[in-house]
Amino acid sequence: xxxxxxxxxxxxxxxxxxxxxxxxxxxxxxxxxxxxxxxxxxxxxxxxxxxxxxxxxxxxxxxxxxxxxxxxxxxxxxxxxxxxxxxxxxxxxxxxxxxxxxxxxxxxxxxxxxxxxxxxxxxxxxxxxxxxxxxxxxxxxxxxxxxxxxxxxxxxxxxxxxxxxxxxxxxxxxxxxxxxxxxxxxxxxxxxxxxxxxxxxxxxxxxxxxxxxxxxxxxxxxxxxxxxxxxxxxxxxxxxxxxxxxxxxxxxxxxxxxxxxxxxxxxxxxxxxxxxxxxxxxx
Amino acid sequence: xxxxxxxxxxxxxxxxxxxxxxxxxxxxxxxxxxxxxxxxxxxxxxxxxxxxxxxxxxxxxxxxxxxxxxxxxxxxxxxxxxxxxxxxxxxxxxxxxxxxxxxxxxxxxxxxxxxxxxxxxxxxxxxxxxxxxxxxxxxxxxxxxxxxxxxxxxxxxxxxxxxxxxxxxxxxxxxxxxxxxxxxxxxxxxxxxxxxxxxxxxxxxxxxxxxxxxxxxxxxxxxxxxxxxxxxxxxxxxxxxxxxxxxxxxxxxxxxxxxxxxxxxxxxxxxxxxxxxxxxxxxxxxxxxxxxxxxxxxxxxxxxxxxxxxxxxxxxxxxxxxxxx
Numbered sequence: 001x002x003x004x005x006x007x008x009x010x011x012x013x014x015x016x017x018x019x020x021x022x023x024x025x026x027x028x029x030x031x032x033x034x035x036x037x038x039x040x041x042x043x044x045x046x047x048x049x050x051x052x053x054x055x056x057x058x059x060x061x062x063x064x065x066x067x068x069x070x071x072x073x074x075x076x077x078x079x080x081x082x083x084x085x086x087x088x089x090x091x092x093x094x095x096x097x098x099x100x101x102x103x104x105x106x107x108x109x110x111x112x113x114x115x116x117x118x119x120x121x122x123x124x125x126x127x128x129x130x131x132x133x134x135x136x137x138x139x140x141x142x143x144x145x146x147x148x149x150x151x152x153x154x155x156x157x158x159x160x161x162x163x164x165x166x167x168x169x170x171x172x173x174x175x176x177x178x179x180x181x182x183x184x185x186x187x188x189x190x191x192x193x194x195x196x197x198x199x200x201x202x203x204x205x206x207x208x209x210x211x212x213x214x215x216x217x218x219x220x221x222x223x224x225x226x227x228x229x230x231x232x233x234x235x236x237x238x239x240x241x242x243x244x245x246x247x248x249x250x251x252x253x254x255x256x257x258x259x260x261x262x263x264x265x266x267x268x269x270x271x272x273x274x275x276x277x278x279x280x281x282x283x
Numbered sequence: 284x285x286x287x288x289x290x291x292x293x294x295x296x297x298x299x300x301x302x303x304x305x306x307x308x309x310x311x312x313x314x315x316x317x318x319x320x321x322x323x324x325x326x327x328x329x330x331x332x333x334x335x336x337x338x339x340x341x342x343x344x345x346x347x348x349x350x351x352x353x354x355x356x357x358x359x360x361x362x363x364x365x366x367x368x369x370x371x372x373x374x375x376x377x378x379x380x381x382x383x384x385x386x387x388x389x390x391x392x393x394x395x396x397x398x399x400x401x402x403x404x405x406x407x408x409x410x411x412x413x414x415x416x417x418x419x420x421x422x423x424x425x426x427x428x429x430x431x432x433x434x435x436x437x438x439x440x441x442x443x444x445x446x447x448x449x450x451x452x453x454x455x456x457x458x459x460x461x462x463x464x465x466x467x468x469x470x471x472x473x474x475x476x477x478x479x480x481x482x483x484x485x486x487x488x489x490x491x492x493x494x495x496x497x498x499x500x501x502x503x504x505x506x507x508x509x510x511x512x513x514x515x516x517x518x519x520x521x522x523x524x525x526x527x528x529x530x531x532x533x534x535x536x537x538x539x540x541x542x543x544x545x546x547x548x549x550x551x552x553x554x555x556x557x558x559x560x561x562x563x564x565x566x567x568x569x570x571x572x573x574x575x576x577x578x579x580x581x582x583x584x585x586x587x588x589x590x591x592x593x594x595x596x597x598x599x600x601x602x603x604x605x606x607x608x
């Protein structure tokens with residue numbers, strides 16, 4: 001970590017939204033998977049990727065999410081140099097990483113950095129489910145831990161958007177230990193009374209749900225997100241009974257007291273700004 | 284001899300032959316002692332060869348062995364004046380996790396242990412060692428108590444994983460594990476964790492954030508079960524053996540990855556061959572590590588644990604002067 005102090009950091013840069021927009025594979029039109037309405041892709045994007053008819057939340061990429069949150073799209077990215085290695089020489093892992101890098105134009109499954117929201121400085125972490133299903137390996141764990149450490153140093157709130165299938169199998173026990181590493185870094189934030197807000201988006205499961213994403217001072221989910229510890233199929237095999245329709249959704253978790261809020265994406269930024277403001281004023 | 288695993292068959296056959304010869308010697312009064320000596324030497328050689336070169340899958344079989352000693356045995360053998368304490372104070376008492384206080388070599392400690400159960404009835408009562416949220420919350424309550432009274436914490440990990448079920452999800456299995464990870468990182472007392480059998484993913488880690496992580500020689504610790512990985516990778520759970528190799532889950536693998544601090548040797552053939560000796564070895568090594576941690580101050584203990592986990596992970600950098608930290 002000490003090395004970071006001496007490393008020359010890049011200046012503020014704007015995330016290339018144009019490039020991302022051009023990548024939308026659906027083309028001009030897309031169909032809402034819930035209500036079946038055919039929607040203009042441009043309209044969907046203008047509406048923060050929410051279906052105008054039924055409110056279905058389409059997947060948001062990490063660059064899109066950051067753009068939708070920070071003031072003037074200005075974002076200073078942390079640790080963008082970190083890339084995965086193949087510590088276990090796991091079958092096909094390197095190939096898959098390379099494919100995902102090309103497909104997404106990302107280096108890993110999370111982007112971390114800082115910006116402001118309505119003038120309030122924040123540290124943001126945003127996972128991208130297109131990259132290895134947003135799974136957490138050594139790089140994801142390291143970036144989250146470093147972001148939390150910076151949050152403590154700078155006393156900036158840390159807002160982390162989860163979208164992940166869990167720990168990354170291809171890095172074995174190293175991935176598992178990232179659960180402990182990230183949680184330990186959040187304990188430092190906790191002890192230093194720095195705000196951590198966890199936003200759970202579709203999907204947040206397994207080792208990610210069982211570590212940092214459940215540890216927010218405030219835990220917020222987007223509507224209709226899949227959130228849970230064990231996979232649905234594993235549970236079905238174990239309990240041999242039909243699972244409730246809303247099982248492991250945001251709404252299910254809210255009902256069972258596992259979340260503070262479920263907030264639609266179009267209201268999310270305002271809610272976050274309110275929370276930031278409430279944590280800035282000291283009585 | 285159900286106690287023997289398939290790969291142990293050559294040893295078993297040789298041992299049976301030796302027993303026959305011994306019986307012959309006593310019954311018929313014929314001296315076979317030189318033949319017996321030869322076979323004994325051969326058996327020893329074979330044991331060294333087989334047990335010294337176990338494959339990952341063979342180790343998994345030993346870790347899952349029906350006669351492998353469980354936490355109840357170790358608690359009885361290692362700790363004096365142990366008192367079991369029950370319940371999470373919110374929902375219930377999960378017997379898949381045992382918690383309590385006792386003495387290790389005269390020093391009061393809190394013990395947290397996953398217990399898979401002995402016979403069928405006990406196994407069902409303990410849900411085969413698969414904890415529910417209330418188990419993790421009981422563990423948390425008792426560890427907070429340990430922290431309050433300055434007692435070191437010893438945990439024994441032996442589970443296939445946290446219970447996958449409707450109620451477990453409703454009561455927040457994720458949150459229960461996550462909270463333990465965070466809180467264990469902050470306790471100002473020594474924490475030593477021992478993987479004695481199976482270390483099943485987040486369910487194992489939920490009581491596994493310590494200053495020291497020790498593993499028995501044939502235990503394994505994995506992010507996903509070999510069967511689960513095989514199902515995902517090759518859509519075929521029967522390829523678990525290959526998945527086990529690929530996942531690098533043995534104590535020896537984890538030591539190389541910088542996760543495990545010390546491997547605790549097992550009696551030849553596994554802990555179940557001499558459970559008494561196994562308990563003595565564990566006790567000896569626990570005492571050694573506790574002695575090295577006791578002089579540390581409260582903040583040093585927290586920092587020591589933080590450093591242990593912040594070092595775990597391998598990656599590279601596209602920047603010129605950056606490596607792994």
